[in-house]
Amino acid sequence: MTPSGTGAVIRTEGLRKAYGDIEAVAGLDLAVPAGEIFGFLGPNGAGKSTTISMLCTLSRPTSGRAEVAGHDIVREPAAVRRSIGLVFQETTLDRELTVEENLRFQADLFDMPRRTARDRIGHLLELVDLADRRNAMVRTLSGGMQRRLEIARGLLHSPRVLFLDEPTTGLDPQTRGAIWEYLLRLPREDGVTIFLTTHHLAEAEHCGRLAIMDNGKLLVEDTPALLKAVIASDLVEIRTGDDTAAAQAIRTRFGLDATASAAGLRFRVADGAAFVPRLCSELTVPIHSVTVTPPTLDDVFLHYTGRPIRDAGGPGPTLSAGPRR
Amino acid sequence: MTHADALPDLTPRPVAAVPAPPRRAAAARDLRTLRVLWRREMLRFVRNRVRIATSLVMPLLFLLILGSGLNSALDRPGAGAGAGPGSGDFRSYLFPGVLLMVVQGPAMTVGALIVWDRQAGFLRQMLVAPVRRGALLGGICLGGATSGAAYAVPMLLMAGVVGVPYGFHLLLALAVLVLVAFSFTVLGVLGAVCIRKPETFDIVMGLCAMPLLFLSGALFPVHQLPGWLNAAVVVNPLTYGVDALRRVIPGGTAWAGEDAGPQWWGWTPPVLLELAFLALLAVGALAVAARRFSRTD
Ligand SMILES: Nc1ncnc2c1ncn2[C@@H]1O[C@H](COP(=O)(O)OP(=O)(O)OP(=O)(O)O)[C@@H](O)[C@H]1O
Ligand SMILES: [Mg+2]
Numbered sequence: 001m002t003p004s005g006t007g008a009v010i011r012t013e014g015l016r017k018a019y020g021d022i023e024a025v026a027g028l029d030l031a032v033p034a035g036e037i038f039g040f041l042g043p044n045g046a047g048k049s050t051t052i053s054m055l056c057t058l059s060r061p062t063s064g065r066a067e068v069a070g071h072d073i074v075r076e077p078a079a080v081r082r083s084i085g086l087v088f089q090e091t092t093l094d095r096e097l098t099v100e101e102n103l104r105f106q107a108d109l110f111d112m113p114r115r116t117a118r119d120r121i122g123h124l125l126e127l128v129d130l131a132d133r134r135n136a137m138v139r140t141l142s143g144g145m146q147r148r149l150e151i152a153r154g155l156l157h158s159p160r161v162l163f164l165d166e167p168t169t170g171l172d173p174q175t176r177g178a179i180w181e182y183l184l185r186l187p188r189e190d191g192v193t194i195f196l197t198t199h200h201l202a203e204a205e206h207c208g209r210l211a212i213m214d215n216g217k218l219l220v221e222d223t224p225a226l227l228k229a230v231i232a233s234d235l236v237e238i239r240t241g242d243d244t245a246a247a248q249a250i251r252t253r254f255g256l257d258a259t260a261s262a263a264g265l266r267f268r269v270a271d272g273a274a275f276v277p278r279l280c281s282e283l284t285v286p287i288h289s290v291t292v293t294p295p296t297l298d299d300v301f302l303h304y305t306g307r308p309i310r311d312a313g314g315p316g317p318t319l320s321a322g323p324r325r
Numbered sequence: 326m327t328h329a330d331a332l333p334d335l336t337p338r339p340v341a342a343v344p345a346p347p348r349r350a351a352a353a354r355d356l357r358t359l360r361v362l363w364r365r366e367m368l369r370f371v372r373n374r375v376r377i378a379t380s381l382v383m384p385l386l387f388l389l390i391l392g393s394g395l396n397s398a399l400d401r402p403g404a405g406a407g408a409g410p411g412s413g414d415f416r417s418y419l420f421p422g423v424l425l426m427v428v429q430g431p432a433m434t435v436g437a438l439i440v441w442d443r444q445a446g447f448l449r450q451m452l453v454a455p456v457r458r459g460a461l462l463g464g465i466c467l468g469g470a471t472s473g474a475a476y477a478v479p480m481l482l483m484a485g486v487v488g489v490p491y492g493f494h495l496l497l498a499l500a501v502l503v504l505v506a507f508s509f510t511v512l513g514v515l516g517a518v519c520i521r522k523p524e525t526f527d528i529v530m531g532l533c534a535m536p537l538l539f540l541s542g543a544l545f546p547v548h549q550l551p552g553w554l555n556a557a558v559v560v561n562p563l564t565y566g567v568d569a570l571r572r573v574i575p576g577g578t579a580w581a582g583e584d585a586g587p588q589w590w591g592w593t594p595p596v597l598l599e600l601a602f603l604a605l606l607a608v609g610a611l612a613v614a615a616r617r618f619s620r621t622d
Pocket of ligand 2: 048049050089165
């Protein structure tokens with residue numbers, strides 16, 4: 001945080017990282033305000049982890065610059081490291097040490113006072129529900145438990161800025177909920193800024209601001225609500241007695257393209273709720289059910305990257321930033 | 326979309342939230358870093374009882390079987406009659422060399438640990454902590470030195486079996502072994518910061534360990550080797566560790582003779598100078614390793 005308490009905690013300017021020919025991050029301009037939960041959404045290989053590792057001083061930008069907590073990541077790496085916490089995408093625990101030893105190791109590296117460390121370790125182990133496993137070897141924990149331990153470790157030294165690279169992968173819904181409850185409290189109570197990447201659209205909804213990244217480039221950055229407003233249309237799904245006739249009628253009466261799916265017909269329309277009464281009065285075929293879904297982040301993602309997030313892995317199609325329909 | 330022109334200015338400004346620690350505190354932090362990494366090595370050491378046992382078996386067999394075997398084979402007429410090379414027990418000659426073998430394994434494994442930590446990602450976790458990377462490496466090396474020397478203790482206790490008298494000199498020998506173990510660890514660590522793949526690391530370390538040991542005079546006298554090999558002996562840091570060890574342990578030099586140690590232009594350096602030279606090389610190598618380790622890619 002800057003002394004005035006305002007302004008961006010993370011700022012990047014033309015941040016770039018190239019691995020040979022591959023441009024992992026291609027000129028990133030970001031400003032993350034203090035106390036924000038900032039989400040980074042993007043398909044595999046978008047450059048999310050690379051961005052985090054530059055911001056955390058673990059790799060050196062090819063060009064451009066960035067500041068974290070007011071410190072330049074290249075010139076003042078030590079100061080940056082003192083202010084951040086980081087949960088890596090991959091597991092980085094010492095499997096030959098116990099749960100508690102892993103946390104104590106971290107507390108020592110961050111020079112936490114013994115007493116504070118002991119209290120915090122106890123508290124965090126409760127939070128991630130590992131208090132009864134504190135003396136277990138890490139290699140005997142399940143994958144989800146290891147993840148929980150890593151999150152506890154990232155929070156241990158009460159960092160000003162917390163980087164979480166896909167923190168909740170492999171967690172069951174209860175734990176996911178508990179962790180999120182805690183994460184949401186952090187900015188409010190302690191002014192912590194959280195920078196996280198995720199594939200989970202439901203989680204992305206929790207973020208104050210969201211950035212969508214693809215092929216190393218930032219496509220868009222806004223609040224989840226405003227991002228969804230861009231879609232400006234609701235998804236309507238109907239089940240009728242005769243789908244073919246219904247589709248025909250929808251096309252001629254309203255000029256809308258309805259596609260058939262296993263669940264019936266689906267099409268997009270600007271104000272779904274207002275459209276339903278008109279639809280019912282105009283259609284002659286019997287209607288069994290109507291569902292109206294407001295735009296989701298899934299739609300937003302599809303809109304900006306040209307592909308749905310679920311099959312966003314692999315060598316996807318080249319990005320098309322323009323509207324699809 | 327976010328554009329560069331919409332960005333607030335990036336001019337550095339002072340930050341109050343996390344002040345840089347003053348100099349004294351920084352030294353204390355380095356010490357704490359050393360200690361915590363040392364402790365980690367110790368925890369891993371005591372938990373690995375099977376490895377402790379197995380790594381002692383080989384040198385022990387070496388000492389008892391090879392030592393006794395060669396002792397009788399080399400038993401020349403007139404041996405044991407007092408003065409001159411060839412007069413001592415070959416097993417007492419082999420004893421310092423075997424001690425060296427004992428500390429070598431565990432000490433160099435510490436380097437392998439770094440490679441595995443890198444592989445497992447744990448190293449990244451350490452690198453993102455606000456500690457000096459040199460302190461990280463230093464702690465690891467101290468841990469390696471301690472565990473290496475700890476392996477030597479049971480072997481030192483066997484001294485009587487091979488005809489080496491018990492006494493204060495064994496403590497001196499242990500002190501020398503700590504330094505030797507430290508040097509081995511630094512060697513492993515230097516390899517580990519340069520080599521990233523575990524397989525390559527194992528091969529390279531295996532390739533280094535053999536000649537280092539054989540050309541140090543640990544197992545057989547090396548003062549009569551042909552010129553170019555002799556040069557390798559003189560530049561081998563271990564030569565000085567071995568020679569210091571021999572001169573500290575009674576009977577260590579008897580079999581090969583007093584002048585079998587390394588010589589600088591015909592001059593035999595005193596024990597303390599040998600040790601200082603070894604320590605200097607180790608610290609120098611550690612500095613190189615720390616420099617390399619601190620580089621961000
Ligand atoms: N050390 C490296 N050497 C070479 N290329 C790399 C390296 N690290 C990342 N890359 C490349 O940079 C690109 C971005 O990778 P990155 O790990 O940042 O993606 P990501 O957005 O985190 O993806 P995921 O969702 O799969 O975690 C990829 O094309 C990857 O192959
Ligand atoms: Mg990633």
